[in-house]
Amino acid sequence: MSTKSIKICHIYPEALNLYGDRGNILCLKKRLEWRGIDCYVSEVKIGDNSDLSEYDFFFIGGGQDFEQEVLLSDLKSGKGRSIKSAVEDGKTFLCICGGYQMMGHYYETKDGNRMEFLGVANFATIGSEYRMIGDYFFKCTPESGGCEIVGFENHSGRTYLGEGVAPLGHLIYGYGNNGDDDTEGVRYKNLFGSYSHGPILPKNPEFADYLIQTTLDRKYGHVDLAPLDDSVENDAHDHMINLILKGAANKN
Amino acid sequence: MSEHSIFKTFLAIGACRLTRGLLRLFHRGGTTLPGRSALTFDKKILEVVSQGMHIIVVTGTNGKTTTCSMLRNAFQESGIDPLSNISGANLLSGITAEFASQATLSGKPKKSYAIVECDEGALKQVAPLIKPEVIVVTNLFRDQLDRYGEIMHTLNEIRTGISLVPEAVLCLNSDCSLTASLASDVSNPVYFFGIGKTTVAENNTDTAEEQDSSPSDAKYCIRCGTEYDYSYHTYAHLGGFSCPNCDYKRKRPELEVTSIESTSRRSDIIIRIADTQVRVHVGLPALYNIYNAIAALAAFESAGLDRQKMITSLASVKSSFGRMEGFIYNNVDIQMILVKNPAGCNQTLDYLSSLNEEYVAVLCLNDKTADGHDISWIWDVDHEKIIEDPFCKKIYVSGTRARDMKIRLKYGNAKEENIRMIRSNEKLLSAMTEDKLPVYILPNYTAMLKLRTILSSATGRNEFWKDQKYVNKKH
Ligand SMILES: [Zn+2]
Numbered sequence: 001m002s003t004k005s006i007k008i009c010h011i012y013p014e015a016l017n018l019y020g021d022r023g024n025i026l027c028l029k030k031r032l033e034w035r036g037i038d039c040y041v042s043e044v045k046i047g048d049n050s051d052l053s054e055y056d057f058f059f060i061g062g063g064q065d066f067e068q069e070v071l072l073s074d075l076k077s078g079k080g081r082s083i084k085s086a087v088e089d090g091k092t093f094l095c096i097c098g099g100y101q102m103m104g105h106y107y108e109t110k111d112g113n114r115m116e117f118l119g120v121a122n123f124a125t126i127g128s129e130y131r132m133i134g135d136y137f138f139k140c141t142p143e144s145g146g147c148e149i150v151g152f153e154n155h156s157g158r159t160y161l162g163e164g165v166a167p168l169g170h171l172i173y174g175y176g177n178n179g180d181d182d183t184e185g186v187r188y189k190n191l192f193g194s195y196s197h198g199p200i201l202p203k204n205p206e207f208a209d210y211l212i213q214t215t216l217d218r219k220y221g222h223v224d225l226a227p228l229d230d231s232v233e234n235d236a237h238d239h240m241i242n243l244i245l246k247g248a249a250n251k252n
Numbered sequence: 253m254s255e256h257s258i259f260k261t262f263l264a265i266g267a268c269r270l271t272r273g274l275l276r277l278f279h280r281g282g283t284t285l286p287g288r289s290a291l292t293f294d295k296k297i298l299e300v301v302s303q304g305m306h307i308i309v310v311t312g313t314n315g316k317t318t319t320c321s322m323l324r325n326a327f328q329e330s331g332i333d334p335l336s337n338i339s340g341a342n343l344l345s346g347i348t349a350e351f352a353s354q355a356t357l358s359g360k361p362k363k364s365y366a367i368v369e370c371d372e373g374a375l376k377q378v379a380p381l382i383k384p385e386v387i388v389v390t391n392l393f394r395d396q397l398d399r400y401g402e403i404m405h406t407l408n409e410i411r412t413g414i415s416l417v418p419e420a421v422l423c424l425n426s427d428c429s430l431t432a433s434l435a436s437d438v439s440n441p442v443y444f445f446g447i448g449k450t451t452v453a454e455n456n457t458d459t460a461e462e463q464d465s466s467p468s469d470a471k472y473c474i475r476c477g478t479e480y481d482y483s484y485h486t487y488a489h490l491g492g493f494s495c496p497n498c499d500y501k502r503k504r505p506e507l508e509v510t511s512i513e514s515t516s517r518r519s520d521i522i523i524r525i526a527d528t529q530v531r532v533h534v535g536l537p538a539l540y541n542i543y544n545a546i547a548a549l550a551a552f553e554s555a556g557l558d559r560q561k562m563i564t565s566l567a568s569v570k571s572s573f574g575r576m577e578g579f580i581y582n583n584v585d586i587q588m589i590l591v592k593n594p595a596g597c598n599q600t601l602d603y604l605s606s607l608n609e610e611y612v613a614v615l616c617l618n619d620k621t622a623d624g625h626d627i628s629w630i631w632d633v634d635h636e637k638i639i640e641d642p643f644c645k646k647i648y649v650s651g652t653r654a655r656d657m658k659i660r661l662k663y664g665n666a667k668e669e670n671i672r673m674i675r676s677n678e679k680l681l682s683a684m685t686e687d688k689l690p691v692y693i694l695p696n697y698t699a700m701l702k703l704r705t706i707l708s709s710a711t712g713r714n715e716f717w718k719d720q721k722y723v724n725k726k727h
Contacts, residue, residue, distance in 0.1 A: 014471055014479075015471060015472070017632075018394065019626065019628045019629070020628035020629055020630065020631030020632050021628070021631075022631060022632065023628070023631030023660070023663070026631070026663050026664075027663055030663050030665075046479070070472050070477045133625070133626075134625060135625065152625070152626050152627075152628060154626060197626065197628045198628050199628055199631055202631075202659050202660070202663055203656065203659060232655075232658050232659055232662050233659055233662075235655055235658075236655035236656050236658070236659055239655055
């Protein structure tokens, strides 16, 4: 049996590195290693215009508004186009918070200033007066694995989805995309966007495996994933969901 | 006092004392409730009860409490008994409580000097009321993100606070690009302190490459957005930064460490102040305590006090409340070191993995409001430093988010048999000492308060509010 492998591309690790999102890379790496699947992680930083077509999985994390402006000019230099074609090609993307917003058309601040983003998927984000902060909990649509995800959101942008894209899931507790329509995140082809820090993957192993499955299936046709002992992960996952359902979780 | 009703002052101070007395009666070291009850009677009470005092304010993300504690020792060395909010209640309410309780009922302060630890966000409320002569900003790291949102916001909060007291001398960390940027936005006189390209910095084991991939709180020029060049790093984003595009770069500080010799218990350093070299012994290990020592020294200088008193007292300084505090329980040495953000936590783990003696580590993680509800920062910490350390024999996890910490350790390749999760503090106390190895507890803020109460009663030590001079007497 030949060894399977996944090549992960971590985009802008030096800039979009807040809120522990690098834990997602660590999580993917370990879950692949534990199953004997090779995993290679490369970092693509600002100014690096290397070929993105060789990668199977892309991760973009969250960052500060200030640093996102630095990224805009880099995206325009060609990287944006490469990202777009990788998404159209069905590659898996996990994009969190700022990285998620960046995949949409634009971010409009309270004062009406508009920052043009990539427009990879049909959605946009509008700045608001208050931050949406706290532990939250949503259920993925059946098309995105159907699992329950618990995480921590911290954003002031409100994201509204347009035609042709689906939400990643529906809220059970928290604000999600915008605090109005009970949606959370986005799913477009194999692009998964979410506001969930925490980081999202270690505590939601079912979702982590769904992403891994999606990536392997695209690359190799159907692949059977060996089960792992997730008792430590699920204990934390279930405990937090119980706290939220009891109304004992943190919310600002 | 004319438009300010003496009756209101009287009521406010009375209310504060009453609340404090009641809380003590019920055996709780409440430090903010008394201030809140004073505030309900008189919003500006703090201005009244601090009038005419000489005040040093310490703010910034890391090292506030230790810096204050060092300053207090130096004052005492100089024969001055200053007011200070040692218990770490550093919001408007806690600071008001401290000042109100040290004033006469008519609102006159009983002491002439004060050292005030102030939360970054509270500075703009506190500073205009107490009109400090000196404001120290220790550094800026990511901290309690969900309370402030973003680090730039914190920086702006501090800037606003400073601009309200333009007379105050600003003592700033020259090695922190965020902190140092405050100098150009305000009209205050500025005094920089920092660590130069010392032997420690040159021998820093992190290569530029490793520094690059580790999360940084300030990677890009705060003025123009270009990535900084560094001639050296001391730790995290602190060091010799310069922007290749505009002229923003680290300034040569007035007070600069030029050489460091460190052991696991103390540091011997040489400091250049203006053009003189002085040798200073700091009775605490670790680089971040050297930063605390020079922040304190810079403030002491700026307040016009006798430098030699500060230098003498630094040699005998011992850890302050909870930041690095020793207990003996079950014949086992227990050290408690507060950790609340990635930079501070990584420094502490570096310290543990440099001990070269067997130990037990205890990681206590809470997510209460004072800790920050967002605990994802634990994934920005290199717990691998102790997981891979052969001298680290066991790791206990505890606190309201112990389960999250357990996952973090699992993904750091920790062996399952070396990890134990114990939620009850009482059980934790006996379990962690059963191997008869030195124990290092790394709690975040509210976890520390809880553990300290339990350790204090188990070891017969006073609770902190009963003994304000605890730090000096006990060690
Ligand atoms: Zn610049």
